[in-house]
Amino acid sequence: MSELISESSSTSLEKEIRALRLELNEFRNEVTTGKTHSLLNEFKNQCAGDFLNASLGNNLNSIRNESNECTMWDHCEPVFTEYFDSLSGFAIKGELSDDNVSSIRNKFGQMKERAAEESKKCLNCFQHAETCFETQIEMLQEMGFCKPDNGDIQVQDLPEDQISILIGDALSSAARVQILKALHDDAKSFTALSKLTKLRGGNLLFHLDKLQSKGLIRQREERGEYQITLQGLNLMNSLIDVTKAMSFRV
Structure with a gap:
């Protein structure tokens, strides 16, 4: 009788162990999948940031050429650099949303209006910088890096x-x-x-x-x-x- 009880207990224990192993494997898979998605998102965001940082020099050179050796370039270059860096910052953090891009546009638009009041030459530089920025946004959108903010919008929200x-x-x-x-x-x-x-x-x-x-x-x-x-x-x-x-x- 004791042997039968012992065998029964052993069988029950083996079933529990197998069940625990299955649960453990499922948990590991979930964790691994979650980490994989997280790593992929981080990699994707970093790629977007690297793309923007790599193009920064070309954008600045292009705008500098548009300035025709303007004496104000040393003052304006940090402004344009901050403009493009803010976009790169959102990209690295995975926050390239319509709202964040619009906030950058609005801030730059205000600077552009002030520049237009100062000099027509300044306006040309700002317009050229704006073109470079919009080109980058279009490329990022085509590559799937930009996230729309209005996916859940309803008729009553229009x-x-x-x-x-x-x-x-x-x-x-x-x-x-x-x-x-x-x-x-x-x-x-x-x-x-x-x-x-x-x-x-x-x-x-x-x-x-x-x-x-x-x-x-x-x-x-x-x-x-x-x-x-x-x-x-x-x-x-x-x-x-x-x-x-x-x-x-x-």
């Missing part, structure tokens, strides 16, 4: 005033939609846009200024080519879904 001002005003003209379509894939000169839209002089300039004021397009430099901004690109891509949903004829 900002009425901002939408009506941005879309209602900017897209109330077929000519402006045509300009955005023309700039969707490539930057174009004023002359090229004039040929495409059949608009001349002040008429075309009116529509370009309207789109620029809404942040949908920008001019690379004074009298340079026009190009669509990230906001303009997102808007046009969103309109594809709207067109499909509304069953418009295309």
